[in-house]
Amino acid sequence: ANSTVPSMVRINLTVIAVLVGNFQVVLTNAVYLDKQRPNLIFIMADDLGYGDLVGFAGNPTSDTPHLDRMVTEGMRFLSMYSASPVCSPSRSAVITGRFMTRNGVWPGVFSPNSKGGLALNETTLPSLLRDAGYDTFMAGKWHLGVGENGVYLPHNRGFDHYYGVPYGIDMCSQETVRDIARDGYPAGACFAPNISCSTPQYVGGHVNGGGREYETPCPFYVNTTIAEQPTALLDIDDKYVAATVAFIEAHGAAVAANANPFFVYFCSHHTHAPAFAKANFTNTSYRGWFGDHLATLDWSVGALVRAVDTAGLGGNTLIMFSADNGPSLVWEDLGGTNGPLRCGKGTTWEGGQRVPSIARWTGVVPANTYTRQMTSSMDFFATALELAHVPLPTDRTIDAISYAYLLTGGDSLPGYPKIQNALQDNATVRDTFYYWGQAPDPAIGLHAVRHELPRSATGRCTG
Numbered sequence: 001a002n003s004t005v006p007s008m009v010r011i012n013l014t015v016i017a018v019l020v021g022n023f024q025v026v027l028t029n030a031v032y033l034d035k036q037r038p039n040l041i042f043i044m045a046d047d048l049g050y051g052d053l054v055g056f057a058g059n060p061t062s063d064t065p066h067l068d069r070m071v072t073e074g075m076r077f078l079s080m081y082s083a084s085p086v087c088s089p090s091r092s093a094v095i096t097g098r099f100m101t102r103n104g105v106w107p108g109v110f111s112p113n114s115k116g117g118l119a120l121n122e123t124t125l126p127s128l129l130r131d132a133g134y135d136t137f138m139a140g141k142w143h144l145g146v147g148e149n150g151v152y153l154p155h156n157r158g159f160d161h162y163y164g165v166p167y168g169i170d171m172c173s174q175e176t177v178r179d180i181a182r183d184g185y186p187a188g189a190c191f192a193p194n195i196s197c198s199t200p201q202y203v204g205g206h207v208n209g210g211g212r213e214y215e216t217p218c219p220f221y222v223n224t225t226i227a228e229q230p231t232a233l234l235d236i237d238d239k240y241v242a243a244t245v246a247f248i249e250a251h252g253a254a255v256a257a258n259a260n261p262f263f264v265y266f267c268s269h270h271t272h273a274p275a276f277a278k279a280n281f282t283n284t285s286y287r288g289w290f291g292d293h294l295a296t297l298d299w300s301v302g303a304l305v306r307a308v309d310t311a312g313l314g315g316n317t318l319i320m321f322s323a324d325n326g327p328s329l330v331w332e333d334l335g336g337t338n339g340p341l342r343c344g345k346g347t348t349w350e351g352g353q354r355v356p357s358i359a360r361w362t363g364v365v366p367a368n369t370y371t372r373q374m375t376s377s378m379d380f381f382a383t384a385l386e387l388a389h390v391p392l393p394t395d396r397t398i399d400a401i402s403y404a405y406l407l408t409g410g411d412s413l414p415g416y417p418k419i420q421n422a423l424q425d426n427a428t429v430r431d432t433f434y435y436w437g438q439a440p441d442p443a444i445g446l447h448a449v450r451h452e453l454p455r456s457a458t459g460r461c462t463g
């Protein structure tokens with residue numbers, strides 16, 4: 001490991017509780033706006049396969065009761081595509097409503113030593129919502145840059161509050177993912193009680209994530225300050241969930257009847273390599289370590305949904321669950337599955353960009369329904385703005401198209417004017433999707449275009 005690594009900084013759930021107490025201060029000074037506008041929660045899974053969930057696709061060995069509940073209480077989006085088959089470009093599209101070839105986040109992904117990030121002249125969804133009176137919060141993996149003095153971090157891009165490791169756990173140093181003990185949780189452990197992240201699941205199996213020799217240990221940020229380094233993986237989900245639940249509770253109907261609406265962007269590290277899990281989920285799944293990995297994601301989703309309902313906000317909160325791209329099949333037993341879809345992360349085949357997605361909004365989204373209408377995860381940008389009564393930016397090309405009309409089974413939402421997108425003849429239905437691939441080449445241009453019907457082709461899968 002790098003001998004120049006800074007000394008460990010510590011944080012625990014008690015500190016999180018003290019920090020989130022500041023939310024109440026924010027609310028008491030809020031400007032109270034039109035309560036018809038819903039709260040918005042976007043939950044982003046990492047490298048999750050179309051065939052990984054039980055209720056969404058019928059996986060026989062996964063255990064995902066909380067996501068299954070979202071399916072029965074909401075709507076499955078069966079043809080939702082991420083804008084890119086890899087992390088940073090895909091996430092940039094959600095935040096800006098623009099393909100990565102417009103916003104500049106390509107090719108590939110940001111690393112801890114990247115000097116840049118999402119361009120500062122890009123207009124972000126949280127900034128637009130905050131300007132319109134929303135309180136904004138993010139927890140988890142940002143992956144759109146850190147920069148000097150944290151200039152690219154979420155807290156400087158429209159989020160009032162940020163808690164998280166701003167990139168993938170796999171990008172942290174080996175010191176983070178091996179054998180440093182701290183507060184009873186070894187920082188190098190991926191599974192309890194002290195199973196190293198560099199250990200294969202079984203003899204001959206794929207070695208788990210491992211980490212990078214010359215990077216720094218994983219930093220846990222609170223806004224723009226490193227509050228813990230290295231951060232332990234066995235309780236990182238507890239920190240994310242505790243902070244997010246506290247934020248939701250501060251907006252609860254009984255606590256703050258006149259609170260601003262809010263936007264929560266919750267980006268889990270699951271199920272990206274290395275596979276890791278909360279201590280109580282270790283060795284509990286039929287799918288082995290990956291199943292434990294997935295169960296931790298499912299638990300966090302359940303905690304957020306429960307917080308919304310307990311706060312009395314279910315009828316005024318859209319919860320959208322999706323993924324940044326398909327599963328990384330190269331991890332074999334430690335990666336996800338796409339079921340019937342071809343290939344995975346890094347490819348423009350269906351398995352690389354068609355992602356499991358679910359919407360829940362009690363009393364608005366019909367329970368136990370689905371839509372086959374083609375959509376993209378970046379369309380949340382336009383959808384959120386439509387529901388928040390915020391016009392799309394007019395000083396740049398926006399690729400996102402609102403799917404708000406789908407949330408009631410195809411009918412218009414009363415009181416919500418449709419946002420039209422000039423790119424598709426003012427249509428409010430996406431009929432075309434553009435595939436740019438992992439590393440777009442300006443000399444070549446588009447990789448492929450899908451219009452209405454799914455693509456079908458033959459060839460060799462390399463992802």
